Amino acid sequence: MSYRAPVAEMCFLLGEVLGAGRLAETDRFADATPETIEAVLGEAARIAEDVLAPLRRAGDLEPARLENGVVRTTPGFAEAYRAIADGGWVGIAAAPEHGGMGLPVTLLTCVGEMFSAANMAIALCPLLTQGQIEALEHHAPPELRALYLPKLASGTWTGTMNLTEPQAGSDVGAIRARAEPRPDGTHAVSGQKIFISWGDHDVAENIVHLVLARLPDAPAGTRGISLFLVPKFIPDAEGRPGERNGVRALSLEHKTGLHGSPTCVMEFDAARGWLIGAPHQGLAAMFTMMNNARLAVGVEGLSQADAALQAALAFARERRQGRTPDGTEAIIGHADVRRMLMTMAALTATARAICLDCALSIDMAAATGEEAWAARAAFLTPIAKAFGTDTGCEVASLAMQVFGGMGYIEETGVAQFWRDVRVTAIYEGTNGIQAMDLVGRKLADGGAVGQKLIEAIEEGVRENPGELGASLAAAARRLAETTGWMAAAEPNDRFAGAAPYLRAFALTLGGHYLLKAAATEAEAGPRTALATFHVRQLLPQVAALCDAASAGAAPLYATDFA
Ligand SMILES: Cc1cc2nc3c(=O)[nH]c(=O)nc-3n(C[C@H](O)[C@H](O)[C@H](O)COP(=O)(O)OP(=O)(O)OC[C@H]3O[C@@H](n4cnc5c(N)ncnc54)[C@H](O)[C@@H]3O)c2cc1C
Numbered sequence: 001m002s003y004r005a006p007v008a009e010m011c012f013l014l015g016e017v018l019g020a021g022r023l024a025e026t027d028r029f030a031d032a033t034p035e036t037i038e039a040v041l042g043e044a045a046r047i048a049e050d051v052l053a054p055l056r057r058a059g060d061l062e063p064a065r066l067e068n069g070v071v072r073t074t075p076g077f078a079e080a081y082r083a084i085a086d087g088g089w090v091g092i093a094a095a096p097e098h099g100g101m102g103l104p105v106t107l108l109t110c111v112g113e114m115f116s117a118a119n120m121a122i123a124l125c126p127l128l129t130q131g132q133i134e135a136l137e138h139h140a141p142p143e144l145r146a147l148y149l150p151k152l153a154s155g156t157w158t159g160t161m162n163l164t165e166p167q168a169g170s171d172v173g174a175i176r177a178r179a180e181p182r183p184d185g186t187h188a189v190s191g192q193k194i195f196i197s198w199g200d201h202d203v204a205e206n207i208v209h210l211v212l213a214r215l216p217d218a219p220a221g222t223r224g225i226s227l228f229l230v231p232k233f234i235p236d237a238e239g240r241p242g243e244r245n246g247v248r249a250l251s252l253e254h255k256t257g258l259h260g261s262p263t264c265v266m267e268f269d270a271a272r273g274w275l276i277g278a279p280h281q282g283l284a285a286m287f288t289m290m291n292n293a294r295l296a297v298g299v300e301g302l303s304q305a306d307a308a309l310q311a312a313l314a315f316a317r318e319r320r321q322g323r324t325p326d327g328t329e330a331i332i333g334h335a336d337v338r339r340m341l342m343t344m345a346a347l348t349a350t351a352r353a354i355c356l357d358c359a360l361s362i363d364m365a366a367a368t369g370e371e372a373w374a375a376r377a378a379f380l381t382p383i384a385k386a387f388g389t390d391t392g393c394e395v396a397s398l399a400m401q402v403f404g405g406m407g408y409i410e411e412t413g414v415a416q417f418w419r420d421v422r423v424t425a426i427y428e429g430t431n432g433i434q435a436m437d438l439v440g441r442k443l444a445d446g447g448a449v450g451q452k453l454i455e456a457i458e459e460g461v462r463e464n465p466g467e468l469g470a471s472l473a474a475a476a477r478r479l480a481e482t483t484g485w486m487a488a489a490e491p492n493d494r495f496a497g498a499a500p501y502l503r504a505f506a507l508t509l510g511g512h513y514l515l516k517a518a519a520t521e522a523e524a525g526p527r528t529a530l531a532t533f534h535v536r537q538l539l540p541q542v543a544a545l546c547d548a549a550s551a552g553a554a555p556l557y558a559t560d561f562a
Pocket of ligand 1: 161162163164168169170171194195196197198255258263423426427428429430431432433
């Protein structure tokens with residue numbers, strides 16, 4: 001099953017719909033001209049298509065395994081990882097003073113989509129390292145930054161994120177891992193972490209774990225959590241990996257999908273760790289990594305949607321069954337198959353635009369220091385994560401449906417999209433937690449940032465009026481009312497409607513982006529067709545979703561399921 005990276009579509013979206021040209025007008029990202037972006041994406045596409053995609057099935061069929069305490073990855077993964085590292089792709093958005101390229105997160109997001117679409121299991125490794133780089137850039141003391149960041153940015157070492165324990169999943173405040181101060185200023189970190197992605201492997205010479213643990217005097221709950229850097233091999237001053245630290249993989253999880261990514265139970269036994277950020281403030285530091293990873297995981301979902309859509313389209317053009325109304329010989333001529341393909345295309349295009357809009361807002365915040373951009377990015381992040389990954393799950397499921405029985409049979413590889421993508425709605429904060437973040441923290445300003453986004457949608461309609469625009473304006477008005485309701489409601493009433501609210505917001509944003517894209521066509525073409533489908537067939541859901549969003553919590557508690 002071949003994958004074709006959508007470079008031209010990404011460049012169109014960035015330039016014509018999202019206005020990414022403004023990046024190059026800032027001092028910080030002056031190099032990010034359309035020509036540079038296209039050249040970088042073209043090179044990333046080559047790695048995705050030629051190096052990563054051919055190993056996707058191997059990762060599924062020959063998962064990582066634990067042998068004598070050492071994790072051995074799928075044959076070929078080490079070489080593929082080297083291609084990513086040697087190409088400079090791990091440090092693409094890292095600061096140049098530490099060996100990174102300093103390019104915008106927008107570009108990293110496009111590259112991440114291509115790498116994940118080609119091979120999500122391998123791509124998860126640099127994804128985690130990239131999040132760790134950002135956390136260390138913001139929170140590590142200078143000597144640790146100098147020692148670790150060049151190794152991470154070059155991909156010589158990889159990074160992991162260690163939050164989860166058996167009793168502490170969504171409830172991070174319940175973690176029990178401990179850290180005892182040592183006389184030399186470091187700490188002895190002990191405890192067990194579960195579900196740690198790329199917790200151990202053989203693709204790089206060292207692994208740097210960021211671990212949440214409690215100091216002896218820690219207050220209970222989230223206010224008593226500190227963050228520690230724990231390397232697998234303790235480096236000397238020149239960065240040569242030396243003494244083996246007290247951390248090891250105890251076992252590997254047996255998973256539904258994503259088999260090529262080793263998911264480890266990790267044991268920390270008085271491992272030497274360095275405090276990152278202030279004592280008891282670890283969650284704030286870890287949130288830098290988690291926010292970065294939330295967008296990146298939304299992009300993982302999007303990536304599987306696009307790859308599954310490509311596969312389904314190719315199959316639908318070949319498979320012959322029955323007589324089609326338009327005389328086409330293949331099943332792509334059947335109305336219901338077209339319904340599935342159009343739904344897949346509209347959701348995927350919406351997810352990509354939301355993720356890239358979020359990334360662009362992150363970059364503009366970094367380049368201008370303007371709070372409005374940062375607030376916009378923060379608002380879009382849970383939408384990008386939850387809608388991107390819900391879309392991945394929905395589109396992968398539809399792809400299997402387009403394949404019929406052949407989709408359920410493993411040989412076609414389409415079931416792998418469905419199995420691999422499922423976890424994206426669960427990890428990095430479940431989608432339920434994302435929706436609660438949206439209606440909780442992100443509406444804490446009374447809904448001002450959300451209303452501003454809705455105003456931008458209405459402004460877009462004024463620029464491109466018409467029948468489709470009128471439908472979009474009606475959806476936007478409904479969303480604005482519901483946003484007002486949400487901002488004033490009791491917390492549990494908000495939480496009860498959080499998931500439908502998030503989806504309503506995403507579908508309305510989708511109408512905005514797709515109509516903008518359609519407006520670039522002199523005559524109605526494929527972009528107009530997609531926008532028309534979205535507005536006529538998906539946007540009507542917004543009113544129903546808004547009804548559900550503002551129904552309150554009482555109906556949910558009216559039964560004990562007896
Ligand atoms: C393949 C894989 C890789 C992973 N990689 C990592 C990793 O690298 N590092 C790491 O630290 N962790 C990792 N995780 C763990 C992952 O982040 C957690 O599984 C996730 O945060 C959910 O926690 P949980 O599994 O304990 O579910 P729970 O927290 O038990 O949640 C169960 C259900 O209850 C809901 N729920 C829980 N609390 C609330 C609430 N307050 N309000 C409303 N609903 C709630 C959830 O949304 C969910 O639907 C990974 C998991 C998997 C499966």
